[in-house]
Amino acid sequence: MIPEFEKFKGFSAKNLPKDEPLASGHRACQGCGEVLALRMVMKALGREVIVCNATGCMEIITTPFPQTAWNVPWIHVAFENAAAVASGVEAGRKVLMRKGRIPKRHIDILAVGGDGATGDIGLQWISGAFERGHDLLYVCLDNEAYMNTGIQRSGCTPYGAMTTTSPPGKESFGQVTWKKNIPAIMAAHGIPYVATASPAYYLDLMNKVKKAALVKGPAYVHIYSPCPTGWGSAGDKSVEYARLAVETKVFPLYEVIEGRYIISRKITKPKPVSDYLKGQRRFRHLTDEQISYIQNRVDTEYEKIVKLAEMS
Amino acid sequence: MAKRVGIEVSIAVAEAVRLADVDVVPAYPITPQTHIVEHLSEFVANGELDAEFIPVESEHAAMSCCCGSSAAGARTFTSSSSQGLSLMSEILYHPGPMRLPIVMVVANRALAAPISIWNDHQDIMVQRDIGWIQTFAENGQDAFDLTLHAFRVAEDRRVSLPMIVNIDGFTLSHVIEPIEILSKEEVGRFLPPFKPRFRLDTKKPISIGPVGVPEVYTEAKVAHNEALKASKRVIVQAWKEFANLFGRQYNPVETYRSEDAEVILVTMGSISETAMTAVDAMRDAGQKVGLVRIRLWRPFPGPEFKKAIGKAGVLAVIDRCLPPGAVCGPVGAELRSLFYKVPGAPKIFSFVAGLGGRDVTVDRFKEIVEKARTYAKRRPVENYEVIGVREQ
Ligand SMILES: Cc1ncc(C[n+]2csc(CCOP(=O)(O)OP(=O)(O)O)c2C)c(N)n1
Ligand code: SF4
Numbered sequence: 212m213i214p215e216f217e218k219f220k221g222f223s224a225k226n227l228p229k230d231e232p233l234a235s236g237h238r239a240c241q242g243c244g245e246v247l248a249l250r251m252v253m254k255a256l257g258r259e260v261i262v263c264n265a266t267g268c269m270e271i272i273t274t275p276f277p278q279t280a281w282n283v284p285w286i287h288v289a290f291e292n293a294a295a296v297a298s299g300v301e302a303g304r305k306v307l308m309r310k311g312r313i314p315k316r317h318i319d320i321l322a323v324g325g326d327g328a329t330g331d332i333g334l335q336w337i338s339g340a341f342e343r344g345h346d347l348l349y350v351c352l353d354n355e356a357y358m359n360t361g362i363q364r365s366g367c368t369p370y371g372a373m374t375t376t377s378p379p380g381k382e383s384f385g386q387v388t389w390k391k392n393i394p395a396i397m398a399a400h401g402i403p404y405v406a407t408a409s410p411a412y413y414l415d416l417m418n419k420v421k422k423a424a425l426v427k428g429p430a431y432v433h434i435y436s437p438c439p440t441g442w443g444s445a446g447d448k449s450v451e452y453a454r455l456a457v458e459t460k461v462f463p464l465y466e467v468i469e470g471r472y473i474i475s476r477k478i479t480k481p482k483p484v485s486d487y488l489k490g491q492r493r494f495r496h497l498t499d500e501q502i503s504y505i506q507n508r509v510d511t512e513y514e515k516i517v518k519l520a521e522m523s
Numbered sequence: 524m525a526k527r528v529g530i531e532v533s534i535a536v537a538e539a540v541r542l543a544d545v546d547v548v549p550a551y552p553i554t555p556q557t558h559i560v561e562h563l564s565e566f567v568a569n570g571e572l573d574a575e576f577i578p579v580e581s582e583h584a585a586m587s588c589c590c591g592s593s594a595a596g597a598r599t600f601t602s603s604s605s606q607g608l609s610l611m612s613e614i615l616y617h618p619g620p621m622r623l624p625i626v627m628v629v630a631n632r633a634l635a636a637p638i639s640i641w642n643d644h645q646d647i648m649v650q651r652d653i654g655w656i657q658t659f660a661e662n663g664q665d666a667f668d669l670t671l672h673a674f675r676v677a678e679d680r681r682v683s684l685p686m687i688v689n690i691d692g693f694t695l696s697h698v699i700e701p702i703e704i705l706s707k708e709e710v711g712r713f714l715p716p717f718k719p720r721f722r723l724d725t726k727k728p729i730s731i732g733p734v735g736v737p738e739v740y741t742e743a744k745v746a747h748n749e750a751l752k753a754s755k756r757v758i759v760q761a762w763k764e765f766a767n768l769f770g771r772q773y774n775p776v777e778t779y780r781s782e783d784a785e786v787i788l789v790t791m792g793s794i795s796e797t798a799m800t801a802v803d804a805m806r807d808a809g810q811k812v813g814l815v816r817i818r819l820w821r822p823f824p825g826p827e828f829k830k831a832i833g834k835a836g837v838l839a840v841i842d843r844c845l846p847p848g849a850v851c852g853p854v855g856a857e858l859r860s861l862f863y864k865v866p867g868a869p870k871i872f873s874f875v876a877g878l879g880g881r882d883v884t885v886d887r888f889k890e891i892v893e894k895a896r897t898y899a900k901r902r903p904v905e906n907y908e909v910i911g912v913r914e915q
Contacts, residue, residue: 261595276734276739298577299588300595313596335584
């Protein structure tokens with residue numbers, strides 16, 4: 212077991228931090244699940260953190276110069292390289308502390324990016340940082356498409372979903388590939404901590420983020436983040452969809468601690484996937500046959516996680 | 524005390540970086556830059572340099588890491604070349620406007636296709652407008668001195684800009700030369716510890732690299748350009764101080780037997796040494812030929828260049844870069860635009876030579892001067908000419 216976890220009591224409804232390292236007044240759309248998740252991430256981490264942000268919605272909406280929503284030191288360089296920038300920040304601080312040029316004080320290093328920045332273009336940089344073992348935490352805010360550039364498909368876009376580059380048409384039903392399993396790729400690096408989280412289960416999310424930060428070495432948290440604008444869903448339904456994704460087994464919540472899979476919330480009485488799909492414009496075109504394909508595949512994928520947890 | 528030793532130029536560069544007590548070196552190998560980073564990693568492994576050597580997975584990550592460590596307040600160095608520099612390209616545009624004083628030595632090399640590991644200047648000319656200060660070394664001593672100079676200038680609070688020292692691949696990077704290696708104390712007298720203007724610090728949070736909305740983007744670009752132009756004063760001042768301390772004087776533009784010259788060769792980098800030999804030979808033959816070497820490429824030292832050429836009526840500019848479909852080589856184009864509509868401007872002829880490791884010999888310089896003389900009387904058909912192309 213990871214020794215750093217012993218000291219951590221966990222957040223509860225009673226001891227939620229009041230501080231907001233990510234200030235309100237940013238320019239996210241109404242009901243944005245990403246910014247909600249990011250706010251919780253920052254609440255969990257507090258102010259002793261340096262944030263390295265990838266290009267994407269969260270970077271754009273928080274820093275239109277001369278404004279900034281960040282109450283903590285923040286840097287953005289490019290779309291794909293947040294993990295490498297974070298590696299540099301971590302190494303720089305480490306050597307400066309060793310040489311006595313800055314006070315010896317632990318500060319968390321957070322790299323954060325969307326699913327595109329993480330699972331597609333940025334995979335190499337994260338892989339490099341994880342391989343080298345930098346003491347940093349990478350958080351992916353997965354809204355299942357490239358939202359910042361106007362809702363194009365990504366490797367994390369779910370099967371059948373409509374985006375501007377996976378449009379349904381006479382010859383197509385939307386995204387033709389299954390969602391890329393990024394947490395599994397991250398876990399394959401053999402890093403100490405990987406987790407999935409959802410803003411609908413905010414205490415679970417915050418505890419996972421905090422644990423990821425406590426871990427010495429690389430850690431990864433993949434956060435499901437509804438996007439009303441990209442999904443064609445109602446702004447006030449984001450948390451509901453986030454919960455439905457878990458209850459239908461579409462987005463299972465689990466941790467991979469030193470290679471061991473632990474399911475955070477076992478779904479014994481799953482709701483049908485169609486409950487989750489309906490109401491989102493991106494799935495509106497799907498036929499019953501396609502929905503039943505999705506249902507089967509979701510069940511199979513969930514079983515894999517259950518097996519992995521049993522084996523651990 | 525400084526010691527003159529026979530040493531490979533790459534190792535001398537690594538020595539300079541060690542003497543600068545660099546903090547972070549993210550690096551990815553590419554020929555002919557490898558010896559520099561290999562030696563740095565050896566210094567770190569042997570405890571001769573207290574730094575973080577980060578063996579990244581690509582050049583793009585190397586420069587990204589540099590941005591992070593420099594923003595954290597650490598003295599940061601990397602080195603690259605050719606395809607690697609091109610892979611970095613996206614990130615090379617960031618540290619300038621972000622005012623991160625990263626230092627990089629580029630061992631200049633040709634770009635594919637066809638793949639070539641040998642020297643020319645195509646790799647750096649592609650990166651002409653990244654907004655870094657750029658100098659060119661002519662020999663090993665220059666490479667050592669200019670590396671120390673780069674840290675001093677880049678980190679000066681009046682400058683706070685990234686800086687590249689260009690050294691020719693192989694013809695410079697891999698030769699063994701007698702080089703005066705300064706002592707730790709001597710370097711200490713020239714290069715103060717890095718005190719960043721700002722750093723990522725939770726005690727005083729700042730946002731670095733925000734969105735540039737249309738209302739501010741132009742201003743950000745102008746501010747960067749102004750800073751780059753203004754850096755020239757500090758660059759020159761640091762060179763003066765270096766000369767006072769160690770006796771070697773560097774200038775933005777340097778001349779060789781150019782005072783009364785009718786024809787002036789214009790070069791950058793290590794071919795300048797062969798060019799000097801060629802000038803001597805032509806002078807011996809009674810020709811009024813001189814040489815002007817551009818040491819500071821960015822910011823371009825316009826007034827210094829104009830002064831350096833004196834009253835010469837003909838300039839023969841040698842580019843080691845062939846920009847396909849362009850009107851002229853990059854250095855040639857720069858100088859033509861510098862003299863555009865200047866009364867009494869010299870006639871400027873543009874030559875491309877030394878691509879992909881082809882030697883530029885003394886005879887080639889003679890040929891170039893001869894051609895320039897002919898073209899001064901009878902305009903050339905083409906805007907530039909590639910020298911020494913084999914016919915079959
Ligand atoms: C090298 C590069 N390619 C493409 C882009 C354009 N681009 C900026 S943000 C973005 C999509 C971001 O998507 P994601 O990472 O999923 O984050 P989101 O905006 O959805 O939060 C793209 C394609 C870029 N900035 N840089
Ligand atoms: S487009 Fe989506 S992710 Fe981006 S700010 Fe709007 S709701 Fe959030």
